[in-house]
Amino acid sequence: MxxxxxxxxxxxxDLLDEALxxxxxKQIFTVATAMDLPSYFExxxxxxxxxxxxxxxxxxxxxxxxxxxxLPEISRHIESSPALGExxxxxxxxxxxxxxxxxxxxxxxxxxxxxxQKKFVNLHTKGGEREVLDLLEKYDVKYAIIHWYxxxxxxxxxxxxxxxxxxxxxxxxxxDHIKSIAKTVPDHLLLTETDNPGGLKWLNGxxxxxxxxxxxxNALAELRQSTPEEIESLVQSTFIRLVANDPWLQxxxxxxxxxxx
Numbered sequence: 734m735x736x737x738x739x740x741x742x743x744x745x746x747d748l749l750d751e752a753l754x755x756x757x758x759k760q761i762f763t764v765a766t767a768m769d770l771p772s773y774f775e776x777x778x779x780x781x782x783x784x785x786x787x788x789x790x791x792x793x794x795x796x797x798x799x800x801x802x803x804l805p806e807i808s809r810h811i812e813s814s815p816a817l818g819e820x821x822x823x824x825x826x827x828x829x830x831x832x833x834x835x836x837x838x839x840x841x842x843x844x845x846x847x848x849x850q851k852k853f854v855n856l857h858t859k860g861g862e863r864e865v866l867d868l869l870e871k872y873d874v875k876y877a878i879i880h881w882y883x884x885x886x887x888x889x890x891x892x893x894x895x896x897x898x899x900x901x902x903x904x905x906x907x908x909d910h911i912k913s914i915a916k917t918v919p920d921h922l923l924l925t926e927t928d929n930p931g932g933l934k935w936l937n938g939x940x941x942x943x944x945x946x947x948x949x950x951n952a953l954a955e956l957r958q959s960t961p962e963e964i965e966s967l968v969q970s971t972f973i974r975l976v977a978n979d980p981w982l983q984x985x986x987x988x989x990x991x992x993x994x
Contacts, residue, residue: 768793790814801835818855825860900926
């Protein structure tokens with residue numbers, strides 16, 4: 734089974750039915766990440782339409798300033814979500830430095846919740862890579878997906894040493910830096926993503942559909958001197974290990990394990 738470990742299904746609009754059909758046709762287990770409360774509510778509705786879709790709640794760093802003073806209000810949604818994402822820090826694309834304290838406050842709240850509730854996190858790290866790792870270490874959160882990492886290699890290696898999982902996505906077709914990371918991620922920490930529909934659109938103007946994950950797998954196979962079938966199986970096994978002991982994700986574990994036989 735293919736794995737798309739980071740995607741924004743709520744942003745497909747009129748293309749949502751087509752996207753869900755592709756997910757079913759291609760058998761893509763899809764971690765649907767939220768950016769705020771409205772997107773999470775929409776993802777919960779979408780998740781009812783497919784057993785292959787896992788809706789998760791997070792507050793994207795671009796939205797953090799809107800929620801920094803509403804954390805008690807959102808705590809029940811954190812508790813109801815089987816995993817937490819998209820959360821993180823962005824000190825690169827977000828230019829308004831006045832929002833940085835809010836980003837830190839919201840992220841720490843989620844990381845602390847992940848520790849207490851034993852959930853995996855799906856992390857945005859652009860420009861805040863070191864701080865994100867520091868928080869993971871502070872709260873001893875081991876099940877962390879680093880989404881679309883493109884930061885410094887020294888911090889990448891520190892994250893690998895800590896045991897973070899890494900998604901390789903559609904930028905693998907465009908960036909030598911991403912290709913280098915894609916070749917270096919250890920087998921047991923390798924995952925795939927698209928970040929679509931916006932991932933490809935940001936890179937080449939094309940609305941990214943779920944089937945784009947196949948091209949990511951093909952690129953990884955070439956870079957890692959493997960085959961698409963071996964990469965697909967490897968990534969599935971990695972994700973199974975991520976969720977195997979997670980009490981929130983036993984139905985997903987059973988589904989993935991059956992298809993891995």
